[in-house]
Amino acid sequence: MTRDDLKTLIRTVPDFPAAGIQFRDITTLIADGRGLSATIDHLARLAPPGTASVAGIEARGFIFGTALAARLGVGFIPVRKAGKLPVETIGQDYALEYGEARVEIDPTLLSPGEQVLLVDDLIATGGTALAAAQLLRRAGARCDNALFVIDLPELGGADRLRDAGIASHALMDFAGH
Numbered sequence: 244m245t246r247d248d249l250k251t252l253i254r255t256v257p258d259f260p261a262a263g264i265q266f267r268d269i270t271t272l273i274a275d276g277r278g279l280s281a282t283i284d285h286l287a288r289l290a291p292p293g294t295a296s297v298a299g300i301e302a303r304g305f306i307f308g309t310a311l312a313a314r315l316g317v318g319f320i321p322v323r324k325a326g327k328l329p330v331e332t333i334g335q336d337y338a339l340e341y342g343e344a345r346v347e348i349d350p351t352l353l354s355p356g357e358q359v360l361l362v363d364d365l366i367a368t369g370g371t372a373l374a375a376a377q378l379l380r381r382a383g384a385r386c387d388n389a390l391f392v393i394d395l396p397e398l399g400g401a402d403r404l405r406d407a408g409i410a411s412h413a414l415m416d417f418a419g420h
């Protein structure tokens with residue numbers, strides 16, 4: 244399946260979770276077996292050589308991140324929402340398109356200088372991905388690359404990541420918010 248084929252499997256839900264938001268829903272993509280498999284194929288082709296682990300952002304980033312890590316034969320690092328990890332964590336607050344949140348990681352899961360590939364379903368403002376990358380870097384890992392299924396380019400997230408020294412790719416773009 245091409246990236247254009249995959250794009251047809253994304254469901255758009257207007258005014259969720261707030262008025263004016265066009266919610267790009269990946270559940271219709273992952274419910275399609277060929278679509279899910281092809282998505283992981285496309286992401287795997289974009290993974291940089293030397294990737295030592297994949298970090299995925301809760302919750303939707305876990306779906307693509309774990310599948311990609313298994314495909315690449317590397318470990319998976321969960322970037323969790325606040326209060327979920329059972330050990331001492333480092334955390335970062337951030338703003339997103341429709342609210343505020345905090346992500347946390349267990350820094351002991353990472354080795355110094357380890358090259359971590361950040362994965363999420365979607366990049367909008369980039370606030371979530373930037374917070375996750377900052378955490379991975381604070382833990383001593385390298386985080387210079389990120390992959391997304393969907394980019395909303397008008398919200399400028401990929402530009403923010405580039406300014407922070409993170410190269411990103413997405414399988415598809417959607418215009419508007």
Ligand SMILES: O=P(O)(O)OC[C@H]1O[C@H](OP(=O)(O)OP(=O)(O)O)[C@H](O)[C@@H]1O
Nearest residue numbers: 301302303339340366367368369370371
């Ligand atoms: O680029 P940003 O403006 O930061 O927005 C993108 C983030 O928003 C969504 O997650 P959400 O916080 O809705 O959580 P979920 O994955 O648990 O549904 C999405 O999965 C990204 O993680």
Ligand SMILES: Nc1ncnc2[nH]cnc12
Nearest residue numbers: 265266267340365367420
């Ligand atoms: N428009 C959108 N659709 C789905 N997830 C999102 N996360 C942030 N903005 C989003």
